[in-house]
Amino acid sequence: MPSSRPLRHLISLHDLAQSEIDDLLDLSLRLKQRPGKATLAGKTVGLLFFRGSLRTRSSFEAAMKQLGGNTINLTASSDFWELESGAGTVMDGRAPEHVKDAAAVLSCYVDALAIRTKPSGGAWAVDRRDADIRSWAEHARVPVINMESSLWHPLQGLADLMTMRESLGELRGKTLSFVWTNSPTAASPTAVHSLMHAALRYGMQVRVANPAGYELDEDVWRRAGALASEHGGTATSCTEANDAIRGAHVVYARSWHSLEDYGNPTLAASRRARAGDWLLDERRMALGDEAKLMHAMPVRRNLEVVDSVLDGPRSLVVRQAENRLHSQKAVLQWLLRS
Amino acid sequence: MPSSRPLRHLISLHDLAQSEIDDLLDLSLRLKQRPGKATLAGKTVGLLFFRGSLRTRSSFEAAMKQLGGNTINLTASSDFWELESGAGTVMDGRAPEHVKDAAAVLSCYVDALAIRTKPSGGAWAVDRRDADIRSWAEHARVPVINMESSLWHPLQGLADLMTMRESLGELRGKTLSFVWTNSPTAASPTAVHSLMHAALRYGMQVRVANPAGYELDEDVWRRAGALASEHGGTATSCTEANDAIRGAHVVYARSWHSLEDYGNPTLAASRRARAGDWLLDERRMALGDEAKLMHAMPVRRNLEVVDSVLDGPRSLVVRQAENRLHSQKAVLQWLLRS
Amino acid sequence: MPSSRPLRHLISLHDLAQSEIDDLLDLSLRLKQRPGKATLAGKTVGLLFFRGSLRTRSSFEAAMKQLGGNTINLTASSDFWELESGAGTVMDGRAPEHVKDAAAVLSCYVDALAIRTKPSGGAWAVDRRDADIRSWAEHARVPVINMESSLWHPLQGLADLMTMRESLGELRGKTLSFVWTNSPTAASPTAVHSLMHAALRYGMQVRVANPAGYELDEDVWRRAGALASEHGGTATSCTEANDAIRGAHVVYARSWHSLEDYGNPTLAASRRARAGDWLLDERRMALGDEAKLMHAMPVRRNLEVVDSVLDGPRSLVVRQAENRLHSQKAVLQWLLRS
Structure with missing residues (x-):
């Protein structure tokens, strides 16, 4: 459900102007004092965990629910799937789906996608490029929130x-x-x-x-x-x-x-x-x-x-x-x- | 929580009269234009996935939540269990529970059961009978919605x-x-x-x-x-x-x-x-x-x-x-x- | 979100006075007649399953949702982790986290923790002490509800x-x-x-x-x-x-x-x-x-x-x-x- 505002992602804190960080910190402190309002009633965030998480997932779900919204866990282990991210690839390998399609489809169902990627663990020169989270941000039609990539948290x-x-x-x-x-x-x-x-x-x-x-x-x-x-x-x-x-x-x-x-x-x-x-x-x-x-x-x-x-x-x-x-x-x- | 209306299941589109399909399509188009109302507040659908799913599960959860209702995922992998479906069987095999009991119990907790069955993969002459989804429909006391069986989607x-x-x-x-x-x-x-x-x-x-x-x-x-x-x-x-x-x-x-x-x-x-x-x-x-x-x-x-x-x-x-x-x-x- | 009331846990029915059991049974029967009210709107219970569960989890989630509250499943298999419970241990073994810390952190996110522990299966003389559920109760800052331990249900x-x-x-x-x-x-x-x-x-x-x-x-x-x-x-x-x-x-x-x-x-x-x-x-x-x-x-x-x-x-x-x-x-x- 894309809105009419310009699409913003949060992949790294560098995506935020200093004044925006200031505003977020002020808002955080206010919400800590007065947690109550259901300002996100009817909103849903899709959570994609390509790597396990306890603290991040539970705090994120609690945050969304305290604001009156919902979360959908998109990657219970039985749902797990490999995704292709290369452009123009003939997809005859293991991945049955392209990030482009998964991102377009999930963008129809939720108001934002929060994603924890899994580094390949092969070569740092490759993993440090954060291609996975950037591919999701490129193809999603709703905000992408980085719940930890190779480089940023x-x-x-x-x-x-x-x-x-x-x-x-x-x-x-x-x-x-x-x-x-x-x-x-x-x-x-x-x-x-x-x-x-x-x-x-x-x-x-x-x-x-x-x-x-x-x-x-x-x-x-x-x-x-x-x-x-x-x-x-x-x-x-x-x-x-x-x-x-x-x-x-x-x-x-x-x-x-x-x-x-x-x-x-x-x-x-x-x-x-x-x-x-x-x-x-x-x-x-x-x-x-x-x-x-x-x-x-x-x-x-x-x-x-x-x-x-x-x-x-x-x-x-x-x-x-x-x-x-x-x-x-x-x-x-x-x-x-x- | 069975209601007083006659119990309807959706196993195949053949379960619907042509006028009902027409009505559902009209309602679908209206809901696409005006998604807002929480008409199912307080209702819960239990989701049973005997086979993985990404698109079906996420769209189904999003649908229910946008209508103000809830979903319960009944088959995270740790909960997975084999079920017996034969009548009168002496249950000394692998399955510790009968569909009859699982369906009766879950019907107490939710307002509908949405189920994706797993074909045995053995013989098509057997799988095509869709015995699993039909067994759930036979024993459930709430509506059963087919989220893909051997034969229908x-x-x-x-x-x-x-x-x-x-x-x-x-x-x-x-x-x-x-x-x-x-x-x-x-x-x-x-x-x-x-x-x-x-x-x-x-x-x-x-x-x-x-x-x-x-x-x-x-x-x-x-x-x-x-x-x-x-x-x-x-x-x-x-x-x-x-x-x-x-x-x-x-x-x-x-x-x-x-x-x-x-x-x-x-x-x-x-x-x-x-x-x-x-x-x-x-x-x-x-x-x-x-x-x-x-x-x-x-x-x-x-x-x-x-x-x-x-x-x-x-x-x-x-x-x-x-x-x-x-x-x-x-x-x-x-x-x-x- | 600890409240100002004295902290109560439910590890065994022995934790309840006879009059409290009477009151709970009366309330159960009343809620069975009139299920409707959303008395726990905005409340969240964290569910920790160290062992699989179908009936307990689905009935617990349904209960919380019918009361207008939320649940967070804290132990999908990908999130599973071993926890240390000994005091003063040098944690150089398999467990990367102490119950003390997990309990303190999760207490910040939810209003209660409902826990099913997994008996070691080694020696009954050890398992019967129910050290796991008691360790959670010791360290949590919100009520702990026993969803089945070695000794009690x-x-x-x-x-x-x-x-x-x-x-x-x-x-x-x-x-x-x-x-x-x-x-x-x-x-x-x-x-x-x-x-x-x-x-x-x-x-x-x-x-x-x-x-x-x-x-x-x-x-x-x-x-x-x-x-x-x-x-x-x-x-x-x-x-x-x-x-x-x-x-x-x-x-x-x-x-x-x-x-x-x-x-x-x-x-x-x-x-x-x-x-x-x-x-x-x-x-x-x-x-x-x-x-x-x-x-x-x-x-x-x-x-x-x-x-x-x-x-x-x-x-x-x-x-x-x-x-x-x-x-x-x-x-x-x-x-x-x-």
Whole structure:
């Protein structure tokens, strides 16, 4: 049910003007105070999960339902299907359907499509192009919302920004330190990418600490430098957790794979075994400036972060998760309210 | 929650009088213009998928939700269970529950049951009896809606009729040609069965083109002949796509398995390899009388139909899919409105 | 969204005072007469199924939706994840998340959590502690509703009580006989545990008949004896179906595994083969005092109970299933109405 407004997608926070992010954060905070109104009655969002999800799916469904709207899960495992995305392909392979057709059809049934894509896991140079989510956005006739692609996690980024604004107030000049953690089931750097760039647009001092070999994507990092210059912040990296934490206002823990071993689990496990101690404990956190702890979850307790820090007064981790609900309600209301 | 009205099921379009089909098509077109009213608030339809589905499930859920009602997915993969349907059986086999009991119980929870059955894939002489969907209809105490069985796909048929009426106006005397396509993942002839019989009841000239060995079910074809005689149309078959398309007003592309190889994938693949060229391209379509293209999807682009035809001005394929929504809303409102 | 009322969970019917059970039964019966009101509009219950379910899930979803509320299925198979429940564990094993965190986060999104846990199937001495459901109740900030754990099935128990009250009127002094049945896919004794204790609190005479080796859990049985003494009933066991049925007002058929073979399918199958004839037929049922038949389903027809008894006038099995809906609506309204 396409509307007459220009079609907007949310693939990355770069799709939003700074004033729009400001408005969304204000709306998120208002919705957190007064959750009640059924402003999206009669609206339906289709959810496509090409990869599993617990927190994203449940917070997204709850957001839509609290606003009086509906969700349709389009990819229960029995419905799963492979899609072709190349233009002009003779479709004699495994995929029985083209994204072009699936997107056109589903656009007839729902008011927006929220999509989590599955990276091929083969080559980072390919996956980083985010061809899947971009193909959906190209062919859909309703707004496409990125629920995490290879490169971005804008909904997590927005919830994290909201959480920092609640906790720190003014963000300009404050220090946000991303600290790598050593997990046997590494998450991904998407939440770091989205929040890092957004924080730099707010003039924050951003640091990233990781073992050698775990450097972030070159282009993401180059863009970070440019955003720092443009908005009066900084973007620096180091290879010691303590260097990043010293004087920081926020310590954001996150595990991610080495891009050098991308798609090679054996090499990845071997490299991880040599990465050393990155556990966030009381001693390390004490180096910060009354630093808050953030983590996008799931978190491996006492392996990534010790219990006393996670459950202590400076932990924002549950609040971050709660704010997924409120900030997604803001996004949905912004995109779908007639 | 059985009501006091006589219980009606929709297993095949033959369950509907011609005047009821007319009324449903009129209602479908009105609902397409004015989708708004929540006429089914408080009503719930249970969805049982014994076979995967994307388009049917999403359009059905969207239809029910746009009418203010709810759906319950009764067969997520973890819930899946085998059911016994024989009368008087000593149930010492794999099935822990009888359709009789499952139907009686679920009838207590929902206002209708929409069911997609899974053909055994063993013998066509058995599967064509549609024992599963008929067993549900026998034991349910609420309306049963067929979301595709071995033999019929009435909801697709109704959407296709609606699409033809929108596009062609009066159907009587117009030519509708079903043309077989060569797909490695053949769909099924159910959409052809349902639409062919319905079109004949409207006095259309129906042609079916397929390679030798891909003839439709004998009884379905016999009934087609009888309907043609009764309503002043024709039902003819041929083995060349061009013969069917020449002068046609609608070319309906569809892949289906050979009944001669039913349940034998090896023979089926071998026969398919010898079936020759059935690609629908501009040249072939030009033989028609400004022929529209229809296809129930999913469609393998450039293998079944070329891009330029699928995306061209005479393609009705996206509209067919959209009309699933509107015509299913009409069916639901007809069956469930108190 | 925690409320200001004290947090109540429903893990076992022992969590309810007798007056609260009375109130819930009255409310269940009223809701069965007048199902209409949307008293839970805007409320959402999260459903976690660590084990499959058909009847429980569909009746629970229907209950919530009929009250105007929503449900979110939190564990579609693609979302499934293992959770750690130990305190202070260094989480370097398979589980990527702790129940503590999952419960805290999900409590932000929904108004209650309804959970079906999966027994490990290893050792009964461990499983009987119900550590999983108790861990969720410990960490959740919203009410936790047990949809069947290793030991209890309070929602089935409540529906069964409601069904007996409807059918027998006053329960005090009436005889309720649980009779083991021989099924190749044995259910579990949870429904027996919950209903047996509740019936004893109402002063009923409870009998349990099972082959030697299929005795109920010792502690559950000890508690049954204590409840009988306290409330003026009796709790007796025997090893012949006929002894239990003679003079009974209700015969409740149920299959369950032997605790002696718990976690050992080979021994279990061997023991089952020697268990003899436990089929409930007309002849056996005639020994009762116009005895009603109850069964929590799924039921293997003609292996557990013959068709003529299941479909006869004294069978309450469909009514039991229907009453799941009404009594769950009562529980939901009691727990969630603001």
